[in-house]
Amino acid sequence: MSLQQKIDRITDILRRDDGISGAMHYTEQTSWVLFLKFLDDCESEKKDEAVLSGKDYQPVLDEEHRWASWACPKTAEGKLDLANAKTGDDLTDYVNNQLFPYLKGFANAAVTGSDPKSFAYKIGAIFQYLDNKVASGHTLREVLDIIDTLNFQSSAEMFELSMVYEGLLQNMGDAGGYAGEFYTPRPVVRAMINAIDPQVGQTIYDAAAGSCGFLVQAFDHLKEKKSALSTEQWDFIQRETFFGFEKTSLAYVMGMMNMILHGIESPNLFRGNSLTQNIRDIQEKDRYDIILANPPFGGKEKSQIQQNFPIQSNATELLFLQHFMKTLKIGGKAAIVIPEGVLFQTNSAFKQVKQELLENFNLHTILSLPAGVFLPYSGVKTNVLFFERSGGASDVWYYECEPEQKLTKNKPITDEHLKEFVELYNSRETTERSWTVAASKLAEDYDLSAKNPAKQKDAEHLAPSNILKQIRTKEKLVSGLLDEIENLLAEK
Template sequence: MSLTNFIKRIQDIMRKDKGVGTNDVLILEQLVWLLFLFIYDYKEEEWELYEDDFQSIIPEELRWRNWAVDHKDGNALTGDSLLNFVDQNLLPILKNLEIDEATERRKSIVKSIFEDANNYMKNGTYFRQLVNLINEMNFEEIEERHAFNDIYEEMLKGLQTAGNNGQYFTPRALTAFIAEIMDLKIGDTVADFASGTGGFLTSAYEILKKQAKTVEDNEIINKSIYGAEKFHLPYLLGVTNLILHGIDVPNLEHKNSFSDNVREFTEKDKASVIMMNPPFGSKSEDVAIQSNFPAEFQSSETADLFMALILHRIKVNGRVGIILPDGFMFGDGVKQRLKEKLLNEFNLHTIIRLPGSVFAPYTSIATNILFFDYNQIGTQDIWYFEVPLPKGYKAFSKTKPMLSKHFDPVREWWNNRKESEYSWKVTKEDIIKRGYNLDIKNPNKPEEESHDPVVLLQQYKAVCEEVKRLQDTLIEELKSLL
């Protein structure tokens, strides 16, 4: 099956429908709950085969096999009959499934998927064509499953066009690199408290499943990967993504990770590995949410709260890899207090400085990967590595994104560290003298003034974004003082 052709066929059908048109977000939201039902029905066939007493939580007439499959006998639902079935039966019933604490996770996940799901399509004939196209996938063949996974990955890239309010989706090269550096082992508990479409979690799973030798190993891995996502569409995408990668029952919650009081976390609430790209630039958290944090870490800025959350939810000797914007590196107030705790109680051993265009064109804000361990002793020295742009690149872009191979210079340096054109070391004492400012430029590389208009435009956009962020921070500080 041609990946490009399949995606084009999906788009051609859905864009004819006046309910979704060319709105990529609506297309994705519509498509993903349909894909979930299709995939879930396949998983149920497996469970029925191996479990004599298996019963679906989905009423029989609503299971994919009983309404979506066209047997070419003239009885398949289509047109207005199909739309009425979806709008008046399928979605309302799945939204209101009865579950309780005794309900299996693999069953209760169905209700969580459909709580905010909607049908945007207005033409039942196009709806039937879309369903028939999905049914062309043969999940019993491994090659077809891999092709479907590729299709899904392409759709996740498309979701990046919907990035707003700090919700940027992490390039696969970044999630895979951070997971690789974490040196994951079976028995590690892995968490992402703003898991989005599940990039970090699937990257972790891909590494761990290669180590599995027994059925018990697989069960341990499946239970050890945890995510939480506040927004419905990324949550829906994340659950489906994890199922496609082989996790039958994703341990992914649809919740705001800040809704729990950090003072009440016990050891069972903590993870041995945390990998995250927190939403940055967002000022969406109200006073009630902030009260779940110690006074010195209360902030309306999501990136600050996620950093505070991580410091309360990592186990002793645990490892963290987190992507943070430059604003955190030099920021004061809550940011400085977070950095004081980080350097005094944790070992911040490495900062990878990323090119400003990694998340282009969705944002030009420069970002960094912070790697640290919870050693309860503190930091001694911090190594910096500045990832160079590939030869011939002026910047990364949507058509020339960052790839795994672009981290090869970091890989070569990681276990044999020495100062170079791209790397340097700073002591904790130097950081303290700088007022806990971690924004240290590469001292081994001469400043190059670029006159390239693309680079200058990106620099200008980055400065504008940072000015706006600082203005928002100042407004929040003034509000708190008043």
């Protein structure tokens, strides 16, 4: 049975439980059990490595709360120890009243003495916002037995796990109506990251992290260079590279688990609304080299939040754009998904933000995405802004992504649709799908929407006498048609 089949089986089991209602619940509950098995395998691997190198390893969890003690204890023959394996009410009581309080306690650094950047603290941060919702201990027993068959010490199985988990997150978003919050289509994410090409030693930030798809994909991008990295560089990637904020507790938990399950041992993800920060207080030391994000759009923020921004607006997309502009380091690069309205609206707030973007940032590329990229969550047309903090813009290169077939939920955007964009990104060539507009031209009205000149038909300028002849010819045609209709009516 493949990993995907095992996860599907778990989903079917959880659907029957009285405490589970919908995809969001069974994804959340599958996640914490998966995570604890992953943690146990990770601890075992580190212990084996320590033995080989002649060092001591102190496990994060104590003996009582390790997977092998409570979830699936084994006999000397390696089979499930039925005498000591909890089930039913005993299992539910242990998980709810002992295991979860113990795991939540890791987030209390004052009590545990754990470093907020440590793996132990991250475990506490995850379980701080989690509870066991599986009502039946017998149901949970079935789930534990299936997950116990997984081996996360295998690189192939870890890769498969990361892919399966991506699918769980997407299903949760689709079913719950939070696809934009939990899941940005990976071809879009990959195109943005491949274009910007983050380097080892740079910090990467997402202020609306959701399930951390951008940060995870950026990690995979950097991981490709692993064989050439020093121990110090790899440690920097693990502990000092990825930063993010997420407002909602469920997305925060999913995002933290997503990063750890992909191999980022100490992600700097924090729960909170990044818009509550007054951007006037942000200094260079608080900024990041790379910003990648798909912030919420269409939302509204109250006046108290708007006070944190020089250009006030209740539109979340405008506030996030200002936040990203302010948190980008000198020389830094950003790629931000925004709705079409940000480009064409020219009322006071929208115009001022775009003026700031053109005058003080190098807005050099706008990727126009097709409608339907975010279905079924939203049919709103979106774009990606690529800009750098390196002086004002001179020219803006546009690329219009236009699949031959209309995008739908079952026919989503693919890497192939964005392949040409990535290939042309650095050269910024002019093609049937790409063109360049002077920033000074855009500054005339601050309408930045994509208008492909290859599609603009040249107006035919006729002499006034010829225009008059055309009008008279059409009038005769109309008069003739009216006469025919009148004759037909008279015959009846």
